[in-house]
Amino acid sequence: MKKTTVLQVCVAFVLCSPQAVTGSPVDCPDQDTAGTSCTISLEKLLERAVQHAELIYRVSEESKLLFDEMLISFGMNLHVPEGTMCAPKTVPVPMSKSEIQQISDKWILHSVLILAQFWIDPLVDVQTSLENYENAPSALVNRSKWMSSKLMSLEQGILVLSRQILGEGGLALEVPEETPERFVSSSSFETVRRDYSAIYCFRKDAHKMQTFLKLLKCRQIDKENCTFF
């Protein structure tokens, strides 16, 4: 009898609390959750965003290295690309730590959002273009795919974050939709050049995003320490 009872209880536990089993980070304390779904805490959100950005940056760095190798194998030498990709965006993004420390959280979020939104399309272009190459290493192609997908999820995360930190409608969603000129490649050389510059510049911007988010996290979580300097 005892055994069966225990077994039943266990089964009930298992069935009725899948979330407990999976250990989701969603906190649902005894709040009045009538209608509203459980939300993730800000801390966890920021943590996830930072992790995302770090990972994206690492992958972009690897992509750049792979591209360099590929160029060497092609026999080309594109030392420093000169393209519009790395040009400052429409909204000025802070360039130094001092600048960053001076701007508000809102601006940080804004900057990150702009960057993320800027790069989604070019990455997709790069990915399709890479697939057309003759001997593009599959690692490079896979990474570009991965980056574009992860960037989209990061963008979503930033939106959620901004909603949480800044409240609804905090972000001026009036992002001037300046569609960057679609570069129509005339020659393969130009295409390669363009792709390389895209990856090169994206690497920088990924680092920017990562840094901004880290700073933001520090500010939100540990205000006293971060306002030093």
Place this chain on the structure above:
Amino acid sequence: MRNSGAVLILTFIAKLISQAAGVSPPGKPRLTSCRSPEKETFTCWWEPGDDGGLPTTYALYYRLENSETVYECPDYRTAGENSCFFNKNDTSLWVNYNITVVATNALGKNISDPVEVDVVYIVQPNTPENVTAVVVHDDQGPFVRVSWEKPRTADTRSGWITLLYQLRVKQEKDKEWEEYDAGMQKYYNVFSLHPDKEYMVQVRCKPDHGFWSKWTQTTYVKMPNYIPRERSLWIMITIFSVFIVLILTWTLNVKRKSVKLCLLPPVPGPKIKGFDKQLLKSGKSEEVFNSLVIKGFPPTTDYVDLMVEYLEVYDNEEQELVLDGKDLSEDCMKSKSLSDSDSGRGSCDSRTLLLEKCMEGREGSGSDRHQYSQHGETSWASSESSESQGPEPGSPESTDGRVKTWPVVFSSPQPQPHHHYQNGAVKPAYHSVPEILSHLSPLATPSNYHQLPPQQEGRFSKPACRHSQSYNQFNLDGVNPPVPGVSQSHSLEYVEVQTVDPQNMLLLRPLSDPNREPEGSDYAGEDYSRVKEVTSNNILLLQREMSHQCMNDYNQDLDSQADQCTTQQPPHPCKPAIHQLNSGMPQEVMRVMGNGYVDSTVLMPTY
């Protein structure tokens, strides 16, 4: 035109002069590296080229990406000689700097190659600080805990820069360092260090994207002297197991024998009667198995049928039934007539018909003996009967007659398949005989049997004529087959050798024949002897109650057998004694036949 030409000439001359004087425009400087310790400022160093003998000044110019404005280095001093320091305000991240250095002297200037720098990727932090290494004592054993602090300038707290640490350890004498990755933490526990040794420890760090810092100054730590618990445990286990092994060895040693018995049980020898191990080892399986077979056992004949005259046939190489040995028979007859029961030729005289072939100088005897021995103790009786049957064709007279067999003694170890016992000759009342025979270690010494008869019978006939031989011959050489066909009637009828033809044919005459000599007439059932014992010489001692002397004499005679057939005269007195014996005491008394043969079948219990 003239001016340009003049200018050219002038410059050329100036050059020559300057070269002669040792002065020249400066060489090309080179930017060696640019580093940022905390991603907030950075410094660039260059290497001056040849100064050309004149005081040269260097200037660093930089240009930001996507901008044509050229700036000069704001600070030439802070970072030392030939360096340019960019402070926080001048440092922009994620922007490429295009930097060049220009060397200028009185005679000219020289521009270095441009270098693109992005501050984010040239971060090389300072070394970690305050490295301490402490020995911590633990249950498992002591270990070293190394701890340090971040470089002062790095702002890891705000997450502006993320540092990864690494430490390395070695002993003074080691060549290679042992490296450990500590991740982002600022301490590390080092295990598995050897006791009572001094170690050197160093730490360095790196941003998640950037360059490794330099190693810190060496920190020394000394491990205390301790015995690793593992080792002491192993020592104990080893000692214990050695101890147990010793005890086991000693126990085994003490109980050596029983262990040996257990592991290697002695192989039991064959316990089959009549089984001779030696013969088996020698590989003659035929003989071995032959000796096992007891032909005619249990005996199927009547007691009455024991009274059989045996045919003694003496055969030569042809292995014919010596029945044909006429001359032999003649001799035999002669001897028979002359001999008495002790003569050894009694077989000739008696009803028992000895078929012998006394060839001159029975050289073959030896070989015959061999043959006999090969076949084992083909029992006399069996052999006799069979053999005697076998060579029948040569002697038609004997066909009808029974063959007197010497059943008792030889019947038992009958390896040969011919079953003369069917003749009724043998009644396996030979109960005792087999036992006796077995004592003889039968297989091993087939010759025993052979010996017996010859020695015995040799008396009766020319000694060289080994009666046994003859018998054996019959047995061995496959003369057997015809035997069964020529089966004798059940009742034993004895035949007697009447004469021996010149052609070595034995003329047989059945005992019932009135012509036969009266000598053996009443021998049937009388003239059997009982085997008393077997001596060590493989001699059958037949029991003669009435006349021991006779037996002794016999034995002696036997021993002194010569190869040649020489008649020997057994002491006559035995004969009549034997006769006396014969009557009426079949069970106990040894039957001695007139001619000296003993028939111990009578003494056997009848079946």
